[in-house]
Amino acid sequence: MKRYLLLLVCLLSTVLGAYAQQYILSGKITGQKNEPVAFASVYIRSSTYGTTANEEGVYHFKLSPGTYNVVYRLAGYAVKAETITITDHDEAHNVQMQDEEFRFSQVSDKWRNNQDPGDTIMRMVIAKRETHLNEVKGYSCAVYIKGVQKLLSTPKSLRSAAVTRALDLDSLGRGILYQSESLSAFNYQSPDKVKEITIASRNAGINTAFGYNKASDLQANFYHNIFSIPGLSTRGYVSPLASNAFNFYRYKLIGSTVQNGQTIDKIEVIPKHEYGQLFKGNIYIVEGDWRIYSVDLMLRGKSNSLNLVDTLQVRQQYIPITDSVWMPVSVLFNFKGSVLGFKFGGYYQGIYNNYKLEPAYPDGFFTGEVLRIDTASNLKTPAYWVANRPVPLTALEIRDYEKKDSAAAYHKTEAYLDTLQHTKNGINYPGYLIFGYNASNRTEKDSLYIYPFLQTFYYNTVEGFGINAKVRYTHIIDDFHSFAVTPALRYGFSNKIFSTNMLAEYRDDPFHNSKYWVNFGSDVLDLNNVGTRSLYFNTLSTILSENNYVKYYRSHFGAFGYQREVANGVLWSASLNYSSRTQLYNTNLGHLVDVKDKEFTSNNPLAPAGTPPDDRSFLFPENQALSFTTAATFTFDQQYITRPTGKFNLPSKYPTLTVTYHKGFEGVLGSDVNYDFASADVSQYNIRIGLAGYSAFKLTTGGYFNNKRLYFMDYYHYLGNQGTTFDPTYIGSFHFLPFYTYSTNGGFLEAHYQHNFAGSILNKVSFLRSLKLEEIIGANFLTTKGNPNYREFYVGVQRLIFRVDYGISYAGNKKYLQGIRIFYGIR
Template structure:
């Protein structure tokens, strides 16, 4: 009996000891004892490893046993070390030797060729498709880390307030932003399905420009033809291994080296053009297999038209998973830039571990959910990160975390929250003028938004000067339920008309985009129900130019509606509304500024040209309307992110289909309308077209298959434009189409197309390159039963929120209008 107990205890002890893991750590330096930052470290014949931090320090956990540890970094000779882990942590520093690339016997034969590097790259390109599709799927563990630093600050701008707010040292340096995440990443093969499950995430500081906080943000594959960098360029870049790469690059063989029994060729990548969407740098190729061993490529602001940063270095290491399958072991983005004298820099990197090739994913595993994040991911403790973080923090990073965690703890005290709430709720009058004013309580569960001054005071020829006071109260009940109430008061001083209405929205299921809404009251509305000019722009055009473009009517209404995602990518909505509608007339025709050869027009949009502005011609009688409206939006291959507070849909790479149906219900509750309308809409935005920017389009067709009784506001209306300013943010808008002339009660078809070259044309002109202008061309088309073949064609230039277009339009066979249209961010 005693022997049995002793055997059991010994077995349990042995199992416990074998399960125990110990830390292997050390510092990686070069021959001059300088740290080799971000070097790859992994176990031979496995997919387990890590990278060093920027100071060359590495660490990862191993069970007791004997290991061959591989140390790799571009420019240094790969080094294999035999290390034994016993019953304690092991420290193993390493000094890497500079790599010497020489011409091998095979390469000497190529050297006699005109371009020996071309011969190697042609062999890789020939196998490009094979490397792209050599696995049907995989899963792996990914650690993603990012750091943004301020490297120096101009003394004139780095005052005490700036230094304190950004936590800078006396030299104007400091960490602005840190992020790290642990996740499981799953890839579904040829159909490019992905699913990432975040296990832990941590973010501190202020993200000043861009960030890559999940594994899918850093998916780098140079076997593909194009390389895109979200946030840093609107254009794509030509991969040095693209199918047509030889149209853009030259290649030079620097030499060869033997690494772990394999011959590695170092190839210099040289663009054929001095400016464009091309990389410079080096590719490391496995001779014989003709595949990527490593990548060290560079983009710059001067030659590649990057935004936000001056330089971006892309480094990548591939590891053999099997004899025939290689996968990325690490990806690293290193960047630097200067803004107003502030020099900044940093990195984003991903480390891939524990690959499983061609796993048997359950049926229906890839549902469109590309990222899943739950509440616990951001609640991981410091001890958790210390135990599971594969890359050690530098002293500066650890200090930054400690300090900001301490500050965050202090920010939870009542005294601080009271001070913060008071400061946050102070009004900035300039901001209120354009953007409105927001205030909230300490918990941020209750908030109040006052709409901008530019939308509050107005002038038009129907109401004269007026006030449109509008606020929105929002309450977050819990993560799944929220309520918003938006009351509005409107009063016109000339027609003495007072209106009041309220809109209430209740969101009860954010995982299905579900909400109820109810609205009722009275208002002065635009006869064009898709919108014309805002109160602000209509006020300016009326006062300054005597162009009273917008035509109004009075509505007393009530209605309710509901929307819900019935399935992923299928959003249904329905509403029922009842209104009493009254025609309005011009009441304020006094000229504040007398514009020569200009006169106000009638408030009846169908009145013929030359009708006096005081016209009171008949447009429609006072009537009641009960209308049912329903629509279904189909988004094909809808991808989304799931968080604890809901489902967040992402733009689809396929067109979106929208089906609308609207019915005017006759006689019910005194309703005077009787019509049936249906429309079909197909649209898509940001379709990448090779290296030449992106396109957007929208096609809409519809008809009233019953139009027994309807009034002008029930017609189908278009998003036209009159005046010099316009809003280009919606692809379905026109540049010159009058707001009301083409409104129809019959069949119609409209088409819109726009292409943004994203600087690919003007970037070739040296004098214009630094302006970073985006070239735009487009066309709009409309045909209706009464007005066939309206067309517009335009060209434009855009920089950030500013855009200028010049276009020409035709109505039938005649030229209609031409001229400039501008946009500067205010709608």
């Protein structure tokens, strides 16, 4: 532990040490026409200390007294090195950079006889790709991340006083929507262990779509075969240095130049296909070492399947840390886009300082915690940021911070809080219809959620028309403790059954996902305990097509449970449940819409086909059940973020294993059940398959090794589907499987696989390309003792929340069903 604390102190000292010197070197960088040179890298030669100019070409950083060789670099301009002496005062030093001159000089005569010198050079680089990728086994550095999202123009028709005021726009409809910055200590150990400690963070405004606010978000490494851009594309992009890059790119040598005794070749990257996951632009290579010197590449939304933005420029600068190791000193993501006539743009940049190669990390340093945010990171004063940020703010950014800080102070006043509470608690009726209604007090420690209208009023053949009124009240005690209660009232006007129940939850340790819960009362429940159709969709199918798919029973119950992450990646839960169950029958068989040759079915799901809907056949006697359930979920290589308010787990790149055990106790408190059930579930989502999208799968097996006495609701059920709509958000669901037919009290095996090509096929069809559709294929399988070898196969297309699938299913050796299934965001 002492070694860990010592290393942490050293890292913090490293991050802040570079900024704790006495004097400031500052100035403005311009080009040949006196235009500002934005985002130019500025660093001290033979060191790993530097900065980047802001959008206006202004730079500054702190230096001790002495003489320095300061290097100014940016793709498109010739590198400039200046000798600057710092004495006993701040030093202003403006620089004018010349346009880059890459030409076929004597230095590059050896390439003249090659028909494709650019290709020849890139073959050398690609041959050394893995060497450069793996040459550093570990490092630490200080990282500064800066992000700005701006509105560049607003349609005149929408430039009202209210919009201008709300977004703080100027007379031309321009303004900053969001800006953020952070200072972190970043640590890496091969092959993929990272740990970042955020020392300071600040943001103002609303992040409208996407963001990169931590160092690991901007780890742009073109030595990997596939370059990923989270948030902007579901697919990866082929790196110009990929091992198979010549299948996708041509390369043209523009020319060469000599910088600090090294020959730098400028290579134009030319995609072989206009549309695809390919970059275009320039890459600069250190000749002889055959490594990246800098990168200036571009992606376009229509050509390269970008979401949210129209263009994305990726710039990166490398510097030598030692004679044989180069590392990035800066990276820039520069973007522009438009939506509904609003034009926006912005950037995210990362600056890397004070590299330490191969640090001796103590045992247990890399625990899966990829980011720890210091408790005081967002409490730093404006004076702290002025003293420690390596990139000066522009005048517009300073004004934006000041205005938003002033607005934030006003937003804490009594008058504003009173007005805000009244405004935000106003009901939006269309929103309430689908999403429900939220209200909270001024401190937001107390909130009330009323469930949507679509889940409140319903119709089925057992209860007729009914009301299912449900609300959730939440109280936040402090940052680590909260509780919520959810009372519900349900009444069926046809069977006259009134039910009331309440769920209460108490969370006491957000760092271990700890939760207690109690649930008691009475309710009308689905015989399939994993769910079939929502009240809304069952109402529609019952009224419009006379398909009363869901079968109900009555339960009086009481239950309590507990869950906790007992170790990183191991979530354990347990619950005890007691219930009294009663069979129900159809009581309302009236036709609101008379469907020809169609009739309701019995509420007994096992009744033979043709059984009249008013059937009162026996399914189970009134019974009592005391049962115990425990489960453990193992997430291998669990990575997580630690914030001051808790631990937040991230998706793992490995499968997740869940082991479950159910026990029914006979003779205890009058319980009638006696069974033992166990299952194992292996699943994984978002398995990246190169350029071809991503896959997901789920495999579950289990069964009853004691089934002496149990009832239909105690069977193992599946997430089937009947009707045209379906819910594809869960990989373990079926498209055509009937809700109750395959439910079992024996053994089973179910398997699900789905692959999303993320547009890699339809993007090649010109008239479909602009739709940005995602192609999907999948298969589902189930086998049980009584119903072996049920299979489904499907294809589909998806865009945002909308999806349409066509599939076919087989029961044993016979075709069962085929047809279309749709999803439009409502479950």
